Amino acid sequence: MPKVGVILSGCGVFDGSEIQEASAALIALAQRGIEYRCMAPDIDFKVVDHLSGQETGEVRNVLTESARIARGKIDNLRDVKGVDYDAFILPGGFGAAKNLCTFAVDGAACSVNPDVDRVLKEAHDAGKPIGFICIAPALGAKIFGAQGARVTIGHDSGTAAAVVATGATHVEADAEDIVIDDTLNIVSTPAYMEAKNPAQVFEGISKLVEDIVTRSS
């Protein structure tokens, strides 16, 4: 059975990992008997009050807050090697576009956290599949766009244009759909970029997990 690394970016849709998406991925993995391990970079981020939607001026740590989703069982991404896992999955949430890279601010010109970049390239070079959820495919596009990566972020034309500007191909999809790049071994699903409720999120992510697991077996 494959072992999957789940790369988190905090804990909460507006400044970290989208919680329901991350939980859906963990449930879908466990339902298939797949061992997983959560991981996140040890970096600070700006807190958004999820009640008001406003930045508070407070700073928290991505690894420490991601540990909330992982129930404390989490690794510093610095210590992870791409070849240590059979596949990686990245849930969405603004953390994927603000903490793991700067796509939310800089679009196609964004920079990627060095450990995220390293781990995903190590995994890819070793032939491991990678699953990108929600806005995380924009991060995948930044890293693998020059190789012509084919991803979806749903139907949002502005975000899709920024994805295309990385060199990637964007494919529109609904919440329950997955888009497969067979050549690069990359799978993506829109989740809350399109989903109206957590059941749609779970359906799309379950398909992504099923495909990733089949590829990594």
Add this chain to the structure above:
Amino acid sequence: MPKVGVILSGCGVFDGSEIQEASAALIALAQRGIEYRCMAPDIDFKVVDHLSGQETGEVRNVLTESARIARGKIDNLRDVKGVDYDAFILPGGFGAAKNLCTFAVDGAACSVNPDVDRVLKEAHDAGKPIGFICIAPALGAKIFGAQGARVTIGHDSGTAAAVVATGATHVEADAEDIVIDDTLNIVSTPAYMEAKNPAQVFEGISKLVEDIVTRSS
């Protein structure tokens, strides 16, 4: 279709709502087409660093942090009436036993947050079913134990003894099981009190949601 209130206690197993349990409940509700609304009390709590497991000395707000799970769509429990919903569900996590009541510290002698107490009694008096997950059945025992409530917190004998000391009856159960109190219209499941992975959590919570929804239809 019934409308269900989900009472949260923060965001993270060690000082708030258990995230995977809360997400599992929301997914299971949405899969059945059930409308839900999250709610939490506007009170402070002591932060536990989920990486180290230690208290940090920091204080955060239960409502504000619960909003992370609810994607910002959440109500102050003070403004909720028990009769406004067809059923209530309370996920576990230490927040249910430290923020919604003081069971984690005081056991059967614990006090219950006044709005939690009020909303659940209003709902119960109006014949609405209530679902308690993980350690939350201890809170249910404190409120409804004098009426002979029948609940499970799994197999932990120490916690079960404290539950029994409220006047409630404790029934042992596994992660995938639910325990039904047909007289009081209360359903409980052990979730992470017993579960080894989020698939078991999802299975037990799905059964609880299915039963609650049937009762409130």
